Amino acid sequence: MSAIYYIIVFGLLIVFGATVIAALTWAMRRGQFSNLDRSAATIFDAEEPPGMPTDRFPPPRSPRRRDREAGR
Amino acid sequence: MTAAPREDDAARRARLRRLIDRSCRVPCLALFAASVVWLIIGTLLAVLASFKLHEPGFLAEVAPLTFGRVRPAHLNVVVYGWASTAGLGVLLWMVCRLSRAPLRWPGVVLAAAGLWNAGVLLGTGAILAGHGQSIEWIEFPPAAAMLLFAGFALTAIWAAMTFAVRRERHVYVSQWYLLGAIFWFPWLFAVAYLLLGLAPVGGVTEAAVNWWYGHNVLGVWFTPVGLAAIYYLLPKVIGRPVYSYHLSLLGFWTLALFYNWAGMHHLIGGPVPAWLVTVSIVASMMMFIPVTTVAINHHMTMKGHFYMLRWSPVLRFVVFGGMCYTLVSVQGSLLSLRVINEPFHFSHNTVGHAHLGMYGFFTMTMFGAMYYIIPRLTGREWASAGLIRIHFWCVGLGLLLMVVALTLGGKIQGLEMNQAQAPLAQYVGEHGLIDGVRTFFAEMEARSGQVEFLEIVRGTMPWLQLRTLSGMLIFVGHIAFAVLVAINLAGRGSVRPGPTLLGRNPLHPQEVRA
Numbered sequence: 001m002s003a004i005y006y007i008i009v010f011g012l013l014i015v016f017g018a019t020v021i022a023a024l025t026w027a028m029r030r031g032q033f034s035n036l037d038r039s040a041a042t043i044f045d046a047e048e049p050p051g052m053p054t055d056r057f058p059p060p061r062s063p064r065r066r067d068r069e070a071g072r
Numbered sequence: 073m074t075a076a077p078r079e080d081d082a083a084r085r086a087r088l089r090r091l092i093d094r095s096c097r098v099p100c101l102a103l104f105a106a107s108v109v110w111l112i113i114g115t116l117l118a119v120l121a122s123f124k125l126h127e128p129g130f131l132a133e134v135a136p137l138t139f140g141r142v143r144p145a146h147l148n149v150v151v152y153g154w155a156s157t158a159g160l161g162v163l164l165w166m167v168c169r170l171s172r173a174p175l176r177w178p179g180v181v182l183a184a185a186g187l188w189n190a191g192v193l194l195g196t197g198a199i200l201a202g203h204g205q206s207i208e209w210i211e212f213p214p215a216a217a218m219l220l221f222a223g224f225a226l227t228a229i230w231a232a233m234t235f236a237v238r239r240e241r242h243v244y245v246s247q248w249y250l251l252g253a254i255f256w257f258p259w260l261f262a263v264a265y266l267l268l269g270l271a272p273v274g275g276v277t278e279a280a281v282n283w284w285y286g287h288n289v290l291g292v293w294f295t296p297v298g299l300a301a302i303y304y305l306l307p308k309v310i311g312r313p314v315y316s317y318h319l320s321l322l323g324f325w326t327l328a329l330f331y332n333w334a335g336m337h338h339l340i341g342g343p344v345p346a347w348l349v350t351v352s353i354v355a356s357m358m359m360f361i362p363v364t365t366v367a368i369n370h371h372m373t374m375k376g377h378f379y380m381l382r383w384s385p386v387l388r389f390v391v392f393g394g395m396c397y398t399l400v401s402v403q404g405s406l407l408s409l410r411v412i413n414e415p416f417h418f419s420h421n422t423v424g425h426a427h428l429g430m431y432g433f434f435t436m437t438m439f440g441a442m443y444y445i446i447p448r449l450t451g452r453e454w455a456s457a458g459l460i461r462i463h464f465w466c467v468g469l470g471l472l473l474m475v476v477a478l479t480l481g482g483k484i485q486g487l488e489m490n491q492a493q494a495p496l497a498q499y500v501g502e503h504g505l506i507d508g509v510r511t512f513f514a515e516m517e518a519r520s521g522q523v524e525f526l527e528i529v530r531g532t533m534p535w536l537q538l539r540t541l542s543g544m545l546i547f548v549g550h551i552a553f554a555v556l557v558a559i560n561l562a563g564r565g566s567v568r569p570g571p572t573l574l575g576r577n578p579l580h581p582q583e584v585r586a
Contacts, residue, residue, distance in 0.1 A: 043313075
């Protein structure tokens with residue numbers, strides 16, 4: 001019974017090791033590592049471009065404090 | 073600046089992003105809500121366990137609440153209930169965004185989340201009822217583990233399918249980390265439960281499998297998800313690409329290569345083959361490469377933008393997490409050296425190290441990610457900046473207090489416990505054969521029999537009390553966070569202006585987006 005488990009475990013070991021090599025080869029062939037500057041910018045787009053922060057504290061609820069912060 | 077993009081292109085991108093966020097809405101919010109419930113339960117269990125270490129009589133008659141059950145229940149609730157559940161939500165949302173593809177049939181992921189949470193509930197109940205397995209990190213009985221595995225595998229398949237139909241051709245560094253995580257964790261989890269739960273290998277090999285799992289669940293599941301979130305959110309929030317994309321990719325592939333070898337350094341001094349431990353120590357040293365790449369990228373991307381920590385709650389938590397990652401990794405690599413490990417092993421120092429990693433790094437990063445993601449899913453702004461500040465300062469200071477107390481207290485404890493008695497030969501040389509042997513045994517009885525050891529234990533008390541205090545502080549922070557999430561999920565609070573939350577750009581205050 002336990003022999004089956006060992007076959008599973010060592011089989012998986014080889015499969016997973018091979019997958020890492022396959023993934024790295026795939027990435028190299030597809031040019032994933034060329035033109036790194038453009039790749040780094042893929043998370044930005046025209047609506048959320050570089051130079052534009054996308055998070056801030058919610059504005060205060062009282063209108064007076066909101067005006068004061070906006071006037072800064 | 074490049075040429076101004078066409079207006080319809082920007083509108084198309086914004087519409088797609090809205091579509092993606094809407095497709096993730098139900099499963100991700102369900103995962104986040106469940107994770108916050110587990111967070112509160114896990115923190116209560118933590119404070120209770122910590123309290124029992126200096127007040128052992130407290131609730132000692134209630135079997136389910138004895139230390140031997142509360143402590144593993146705490147570990148498993150925060151690891152599988154809080155951290156992994158939150159991690160799954162963050163992972164799904166990021167995979168969809170980075171693939172620029174909506175989540176298909178989100179109901180399936182909702183069912184997977186149900187399976188996962190049922191597993192955590194069953195496992196925690198089993199531990200508290202006294203049916204836990206006595207193997208650290210693997211305390212859940214195999215039945216609960218099967219539910220967890222089914223839930224995770226289903227989510228992983230769905231994430232992989234979303235990746236397969238991606239519209240973004242480039243695989244961003246965060247995506248590599250996420251793909252690694254969904255690929256490695258099921259393997260790790262299944263193998264550990266095969267060899268420790270279903271067909272136990274027995275003997276010393278069990279310890280080896282135990283720490284291969286215990287170390288790698290951090291290295292190939294929590295670390296990749298946390299780093300993926302940092303590599304996505306940091307540039308997005310401050311609006312600046314990663315400092316060195318080249319280094320970030322090097323970091324991923326070296327992590328993939330080295331981390332999984334490092335587990336055996338948990339068994340230094342144990343009855344395992346020395347070469348096995350030595351290989352792990354070498355791998356732990358090699359981990360300096362990926363850690364340094366992350367540290368350099370993190371700092372250099374933030375450089376000149378630290379003032380934005382005042383403006384962005386997401387940034388506060390994520391930067392805190394990134395700094396803790398560097399700290400805990402350097403500390404961990406150094407602790408793997410035999411000479412440094414010697415006094416620290418089996419002391420409270422280890423607990424401080426574990427919290428710096430799982431809390432300071434991973435949990436803080438997940439808080440930051442949830443502050444970013446939840447408003448984009450619900451379309452509601454966070455209800456109160458004050459509560460966010462309370463959350464940040466309570467958990468930040470609480471964690472620092474805990475880590476400092478346990479690191480110092482643990483170091484003192486470890487050094488004291490290593491104060492071995494002088495060897496027998498020295499006594500014989502000084503007192504002659506008969507008197508020497510007699511004095512040797514008399515002193516040994518006096519020192520290690522009871523008196524000395526108890527004194528060392530008593531010496532740890534103030535540090536343990538400080539830890540309970542820090543736990544209470546963290547609990548207050550968690551309540552503030554839970555209230556914020558509950559208000560947001562209940563649909564209260566102001567409607568977010570547009571799909572990409574930008575009330576006012578602190579860099580360009582005149583630019584207000586409606």
